[in-house]
Amino acid sequence: MKVRYPRNAGSWYAGTSESLRRQIEEDCFLHRLGPGRVPKLNVDGPRKVVGLLCPHAGYMYSGPVAAHSYCFLAEDGKPETVVVLGPNHTGFGSAVSIMVEGVWRTPFADVSINSRVAKAIQAGSKYLDIDDSAHLYEHSIELQLPFLQYVLGFDFDFVPICMMLQDFEVAVDVGRAVAKALENVNAVVIASSDLTHYEPQTSAEKKDRMVIEAVKKLDEKMLFEVVEKYNISMCGVGPTVSMIVASKILGAKNGVLLKYATSGDVVGDKSAVVGYCAMGLTKS
Secondary structure, X not given: OOEEOOOOEOOOEOXXXXXXXXXXXXXXXXOOOOOXXXXXXXXXXXXXXXXXXXXXXXXXXXXXXXXXXXXXXXXXOOXXXXXXXXXOOXXXXXXXXXXXXXEEEOOOOEEEEOHHHHHHHHHOOOOOEEOOHHHOOOHHHHOOHXXXXXXXXXXXXXXXXXXXXXXXXXXXXXXXXXXXXXXXXXXXXXXXXXXXXXXXXXXXXXXHHXXXXXXXXXXXXXXXXXXXHOOOOOOOHHHHHHHHHHHHHOOOOEEEEEXXXXXXXXXXXXXXXXXXXXXXXXXX
């Protein structure tokens, strides 16, 4: 069995099960920028959440914002399958890649890849390659898994998609393939992305408001255009476009901002910040 090992455990987030659970609870959910509560999974919830936008910096920076997305998910109900789309920061592997078998290990437990769904997504896209190497060291997908395990437990499966090539046409194609494969599946689609990188707080907030507005409107074209026009250094615009496209096909009608903050809000230095956003796309 293929095992993708947790490359960032012990650095970007805590490296043992006990310390990771404590970090997620105390430093994320109960942080002053977090939801202020530890969510309880609503097993019989309405399952209106179709898509999420979550940041992926180290938990000490973006964890409190990410916690808003996962609180929103947990209180809505339990998906059986999660598709996580993230950017490729490392430059390894194919331009757009998917893993279709094996498990991803975290300090909590292993998460199995849903091979049936993954193979269907790959078959339905013109651009997706089956390529494990792109995923080996990439953090954008890995950092979502402990949160998912914390709020959902250990009996869900997932599909990882890593995007180095983030052209609009490619992102739309991937989104459509995801939606087709998830027909009649109890699933949620997660885009892993930070927003503006290393600009003063006021500049980051101004640019990030445009990104947030486009996602709230479920307007993937508007999102891509404002990122291009205003040179917004959002690392996961492609995954976010894919998430919006898939979510709309799967019935999403509304976009809601759950939390926005920057690294400056966390550490106090607002001279060069990274923007973090938690958003949910819902059926109603």
